[in-house]
Amino acid sequence: MATSTMTVAAFLAKVLLLSLCFVISRSERVKEKIYDKIQSDMACFKRFNGTHEIGCTSKFNGNIGVIHVINNRSDLDWVLDKGPHHPYMLALTPEFLTVSNLRDAQDSGKVSGVVVLVHEGFDPEKMLTSGFSGDYPCPNEEYGLYNHSSDTEYTNYCQKNPWNPPGSALLFSNWEFPIFLIDNQTSVSNIITCYEEFNAPKDGEPRSWPLCALELKSHMFGTTNTEVCMRRATLPSLFSTVNFCDPLYDFNIWGTVKPMNASEDLADQSVIIVAARMDAASMYDNISPGVASAVAGLVTLMSTAEAINRHKEEIMAAESNKNIMFILYQGETWDYIGSSRMVWDMEKGEFPFQKQEDISDQMSQINFTHIDYFIEISQVGKMEEKRLYLHTDPVSNSDPVINSQTGILVTAFNMSVSNSSSGIIFEKAPEEAPLPPASFQSFLKHVNISGLVIADHKGSFKNKFYQTVFDDHRNIKGEVLADVASVLATTLYTMVVGREYKEIIADKNFTEVLLDCYSKNASCSMFKDFGGYLLKNEMNDGKPAKMYVNVKRGETGRTYVTSNIFARVMGEEVDLNETECKSNSFYQVYQYFYLPRVSNGTCYRTTARKTEAMSPAFMIEDYDWQSGMYSTWAESGWQAIDAMLFLRPSVVEEVALVCGGVVSIVTSFALVYFMNSRSDLLFGLPTPPAAC
Structure with missing residues (x-):
């Protein structure tokens, strides 16, 4: 009769396993109903030289934040000074993508990412009349003929007469959150519509939950500078697919x-x-x-x-x-x-x-x-x-x-x-x-x-x-x-x-x-x-x-x-x-x-x-990475870049859902254990004779 009891237990285990498989098979469909995938093929990424890193990265599992559309500086100030639902994801148009705005957002600790929305028909000549350059005012100056060690009368010429006046060095700055460019008009429209329906403040006051949120995933494996990154790339890795960085x-x-x-x-x-x-x-x-x-x-x-x-x-x-x-x-x-x-x-x-x-x-x-x-x-x-x-x-x-x-x-x-x-x-x-x-x-x-x-x-x-x-x-x-x-x-x-x-x-x-x-x-x-x-x-x-x-x-x-x-x-x-x-x-x-x-x-x-x-820097043995003689630029490796739009409940609701899930799992296992231990009574099975 012990065999009968084990058969019941096996049957119950199979039922649980089939239920789990059913849940997993349905999870992708549920995910599709919860999350709306948006354009994610143009993400800012990390690069390094001999002294520092530039670019963007998300956390390993991605960054999540409540969307706030920036139409003017006062919208950004609202997020930084008043917005209670941080972290926020800023959705802004190119004219507001400035070093000062990004610095303010980063220093506040209230922003977890940025999406740059390029609307159809956007005319940079009209919207960015003074210009917009991601390079320095003096591009490549330190590796050119008139760098600081050249000892000529033209050493500081560009500092006084910049070749690239709109240069903001935005491209060469380091950001602690992901930045995505979105020019797919369906994705742009979905973000704007979701924000206006759920997030847009009423008379300057924040909306209540649920709120429209974004998840941006663009985790970069490289870090610090080229020397550190290249050294790590030569070490054995627990994850063979991880590529820390590559020279340009x-x-x-x-x-x-x-x-x-x-x-x-x-x-x-x-x-x-x-x-x-x-x-x-x-x-x-x-x-x-x-x-x-x-x-x-x-x-x-x-x-x-x-x-x-x-x-x-x-x-x-x-x-x-x-x-x-x-x-x-x-x-x-x-x-x-x-x-x-x-x-x-x-x-x-x-x-x-x-x-x-x-x-x-x-x-x-x-x-x-x-x-x-x-x-x-x-x-x-x-x-x-x-x-x-x-x-x-x-x-x-x-x-x-x-x-x-x-x-x-x-x-x-x-x-x-x-x-x-x-x-x-x-x-x-x-x-x-x-x-x-x-x-x-x-x-x-x-x-x-x-x-x-x-x-x-x-x-x-x-x-x-x-x-x-x-x-x-x-x-x-x-x-x-x-x-x-x-x-x-x-x-x-x-x-x-x-x-x-x-x-x-x-x-x-x-x-x-x-x-x-x-x-x-x-x-x-x-x-x-x-x-x-x-x-x-x-x-x-x-x-x-x-x-x-x-x-x-x-x-x-x-x-x-x-x-x-x-x-x-x-x-x-x-x-x-x-x-x-x-x-x-x-x-x-x-x-x-x-x-x-x-x-x-x-x-x-x-x-x-x-x-x-x-660059010869990567071919010279024991090269001094900080010498400034040759270019030392390398690019970080990454595995997945993704962006998803969804409605996010309040923190209380999220905790309640997690706790409810844990209670449900514990209850399920307790119920199975109880049914297994009482199978002779529940299913009318005779008690096996005691061993002689």
């Missing part, structure tokens, strides 16, 4: 018009470097358009290279020792990662790589002695009256030889302009002013080179939204970028070929399509043809390309698509099928790219290639 990492993309073979005598050859940056930043993941700050220069460089490549045979046939190198730098936002890595490699005699003994047709080494001129295309998308400015470095130009060479370069531009049909005007910036933030500074810190920086501004930036989400397609006048490329291509052709003037015309259609793909719609046909399947999110929703630099294990789609387009721009079609179209070695002069969607499959032979853009 990507690839510079470059190529030369003429091939440079190591087997040839290159002692007397010189190179004109034409450079632009291809990265930008914002506070948030998945959105960093950088149209005026980076895309305009990138597109102008690619258009220039495309125009020059159409005249490659003439350039190759000319009896000239000059060559042209086009290069797109990555990571320049974060203290010149790409350009400083190129300089470091050149100093070691390892650019683009260490010399290989067993490859006959390898790419030649390139060093400082090969550089004739350095031309950088900076911010060129907001020019007025088709006017651009040529900025030069007064420190290096104090050398008469360098100054003379710079004069030759400026004269070449003026000659191209005077004979051009483009209408572009180049004006020399004041010689007493130093260079604006530019990759060129990374080279000038180590060697005097003649060169200039082309920009749409004479003094401070015309770009009022530098390093923010609002540096988008609305922040650019892109219709004349092909004209700029035409003048630049003409200047380069004249300097390399050495013949009398010949106007080179850039392809306006190519320029416009390229600009549209980067600034508006990364799902464009050109990106699809050149590897758009790698772009993932951008290809699915038609958003602009993300111009953020990346980490080693991050999304590399934009870099690879750009590399493929650049290979076509710098290369030539060859009659090879997909199997034959391949390079035997990265070290060879020519690289081969097969693009299956271009004309049903096209093979390109090109000098274009990628080289690492990772």
